[in-house]
Amino acid sequence: MVHMLNRLMDAQSWARPLGDFNKRWLGAIYRALGPLKDLAHGRWLGHPVHAATTDIPIGALTVTIVLDLANQRSAADISLVIGILAMVASAAVGAADYVDTDGTALQRATIHSTLMVVALVIYLVSLVLRAGDPLDRTAPVVLSITGYLVMTAGAYVGGDVVYAFGNMVSRHAFRGAGGKWLPLELDGGLTLTDLVQDQPMRGRAGINTLVLVRHGDTVHALHETCAHAGGPLAKGTVVDGCIQCPWHGSRFRLSDGAARRGPTVYDQPRYEVRAAETGLEARRVTG
Numbered sequence: 001m002v003h004m005l006n007r008l009m010d011a012q013s014w015a016r017p018l019g020d021f022n023k024r025w026l027g028a029i030y031r032a033l034g035p036l037k038d039l040a041h042g043r044w045l046g047h048p049v050h051a052a053t054t055d056i057p058i059g060a061l062t063v064t065i066v067l068d069l070a071n072q073r074s075a076a077d078i079s080l081v082i083g084i085l086a087m088v089a090s091a092a093v094g095a096a097d098y099v100d101t102d103g104t105a106l107q108r109a110t111i112h113s114t115l116m117v118v119a120l121v122i123y124l125v126s127l128v129l130r131a132g133d134p135l136d137r138t139a140p141v142v143l144s145i146t147g148y149l150v151m152t153a154g155a156y157v158g159g160d161v162v163y164a165f166g167n168m169v170s171r172h173a174f175r176g177a178g179g180k181w182l183p184l185e186l187d188g189g190l191t192l193t194d195l196v197q198d199q200p201m202r203g204r205a206g207i208n209t210l211v212l213v214r215h216g217d218t219v220h221a222l223h224e225t226c227a228h229a230g231g232p233l234a235k236g237t238v239v240d241g242c243i244q245c246p247w248h249g250s251r252f253r254l255s256d257g258a259a260r261r262g263p264t265v266y267d268q269p270r271y272e273v274r275a276a277e278t279g280l281e282a283r284r285v286t287g
């Protein structure tokens with residue numbers, strides 16, 4: 001079943017150019033909104049806001065079906081309005097994540113958002129028909145149920161974007177901080193004294209790749225893989241005491257790895273570095 005659905009989604013070739021087009025105009029809007037984009041991602045919450053907001057319309061629109069079937073007209077209409085408003089709010093915050101999505105995840109996210117827009121239009125038509133207070137409510141009720149089925153299909157594809165493609169999942173979710181010191185090797189066999197002020201340098205400690213930055217008298221070390229979507233922080237730039245990812249512009253404070261600008265909503269693991277008798281060593285202290 002899942003393979004058939006995956007093949008069906010992969011066959012939606014229209015979604016790739018539409019996704020690129022949507023990214024351009026939505027990106028322009030969110031760039032103009034500045035800090036509001038961070039608010040929509042959920043950096044302030046340490047959790048993607050879209051994941052939390054999607055439950056509200058689904059809950060309200062489920063209630064609409066139940067109330068319609070129980071012939072509770074006014075209550076059904078009120079829950080429909082709540083569901084529609086919550087869908088719009090959820091779409092607004094989801095769009096912020098969407099503009100920083102790439103590749104197959106973007107193709108899937110485009111199918112997801114298209115299905116949700118279709119469901120929203122169906123719900124709006126149902127609402128307009130209800131506003132006329134018809135004696136026979138068969139058409140608006142059938143439309144609501146149709147909208148619900150489309151929304152459920154959209155939710156399935158949206159879940160795929162997160163669970164199958166890891167979109168907005170922390171790239172460091174599966175490794176905790178450990179107290180073990182590991183030998184640290186800098187690229188090109190460099191030493192700490194070779195580090196140039198505010199110039200990121202890559203190093204390796206065990207299976208982990210680190211980015212090291214000399215800032216003032218201190219050498220900071222963070223995991224090199226961006227928590228947002230795996231961008232290479234060693235190719236990033238240092239801005240205001242943070243390292244900025246070259247892929248989507250997330251910023252992490254060098255001193256502690258705290259996320260200072262989205263799209264990441266997760267902090268970056270920080271490492272301590274020391275010079276041991278046998279050479280450099282590093283150990284993860286946060287994340």
Ligand code: FES
Pocket residue numbers: 100226227228229230231245246247248249250262263264
């Ligand atoms: S990978 Fe997206 S900001 Fe780093």
